Amino acid sequence: xxxxxxxxxxxxxxxxxxxxxxxxxxxxxxxxxxxxxxxxxxxxxxxxxxxxxxxxxxxxxxxxxxxxxxxxxxxxxxxxxxxxxxxxxxxxxxxxxxxxxxxxxxxxxxxxxxxxxxxxxxxxxxxxxxxxxxxxxxxxxxxxxxxxxxxxxxxxxxxxxxxxxxxxxxxxxxxxxxxxxxxxxxxxxxxxxxxxxxxxxxxxxxxx
Numbered sequence: 777x778x779x780x781x782x783x784x785x786x787x788x789x790x791x792x793x794x795x796x797x798x799x800x801x802x803x804x805x806x807x808x809x810x811x812x813x814x815x816x817x818x819x820x821x822x823x824x825x826x827x828x829x830x831x832x833x834x835x836x837x838x839x840x841x842x843x844x845x846x847x848x849x850x851x852x853x854x855x856x857x858x859x860x861x862x863x864x865x866x867x868x869x870x871x872x873x874x875x876x877x878x879x880x881x882x883x884x885x886x887x888x889x890x891x892x893x894x895x896x897x898x899x900x901x902x903x904x905x906x907x908x909x910x911x912x913x914x915x916x917x918x919x920x921x922x923x924x925x926x927x928x929x930x931x932x933x934x935x936x937x938x939x940x941x942x943x944x945x946x947x948x949x950x951x952x953x954x955x956x957x958x959x960x961x962x963x964x965x966x967x968x969x970x971x972x973x974x975x976x977x978x979x980x981x982x983x984x
Contacts, residue, residue, distance in 0.1 A: 796839040800940060802849070802980030803832040810857030810873055811971040816964050824858025824870055831855075831879070835980055837940065845885035845893060853877045853901070855974055861960060869910050871960045875921070875952075875972070876904040881929055883944075896930035899946070908960050920957040926950065931976070940980035947973045 806829045814821045833851035840846075854876050862868035878901070885895030903925070906918040931944030948971045955967040 796837075796842075798837040798839075798940075798982045799984060800835055800837075800938075800980045800982040801833070802835050802851075802940065802978050803830070804942075804976060804978030805830055806853075806855055806946075806974040806976045808855040808857050808972060808974035810859055811973060812859055812968055814966060814968050816959055816966040818863055819959055819962065819964060820862045821959065821968070822860045822862075824860045827856050827858060827872065827874075829853065829855035829974070831976070831978065833879075835940070837935075837982075839887070843887050845883075845887060845895065847881075847883045847885060847895065847897075849879070849881045849883075851879045851881070853879045855972065857972065859960070869961065872909045873917075874907045874909070876906075877925075878902040878904060883929060885933065887935070891934055891936050893933035893935060894931075895933055895942075895944075896928070899927050899929055901925040901927065910961060913961055915960070917957075917960075920954055921952050922954060925952050925972075929976075938982045940982060942976070942978045942980075944976045944978070945973070946976055947971065 807826045808829050809826045811823055812821055831851045831853040835849040838846045856874040859871050860868050881899035883895040883897035885893045887893045903921055903923050906921050908915045908917045927948040929944045929946045933942040951969045952972055953968045953970050956965050
């Protein structure tokens with residue numbers, strides 16, 4: 777994985793020699809959700825409320841013929857969501873999931889009206905930590921999740937002066953969970969299909 781990442785970075789920097797190239801820092805907020813709808817031996821696990829997260833890191837822009845943009849990023853991301861756990865009664869538990877990740881998005885864009893941009897592309901996400909919290913319990917659940925998640929992003933951007941502003945939607949290509957994991961706070965095992973997604977608002981500053 778390290779060699780692949782270095783090869784991609786080297787390729788981008790090489791291409792950048794023959795294009796308009798910018799490098800900068802960026803940070804922002806997100807509203808995220810964990811998509812799930814599972815029934816396990818009398819328990820029902822469903823999607824809960826959105827939660828807010830944040831991200832920060834570096835980005836580069838390579839602009840070809842003043843219209844076409846390639847935009848790789850390297851971001852530390854804290855995200856998550858809530859899940860509702862019910863045993864069929866009116867009383868349920870709310871679990872808050874939090875993931876810390878290293879995200880590597882690669883978006884391809886097209887500029888129009890000089891400052892606006894549409895973009896889309898894949899991302900790879902490396903899981904650093906994962907925690908689940910309820911009113912009475914906190915668990916380290918990193919082992920329940922895949923170390924690598926693949927997904928996609930799409931959105932709108934504005935490039936104005938030295939500012940790079942993006943509003944993007946992010947989704948996952950596959951479940952984030954491993955197989956045969958425990959229901960939060962219970963002894964029951966199941967193989968969930970969880971698809972984290974989020975809306976991302978990000979502001980960057982070009983350093984050059």
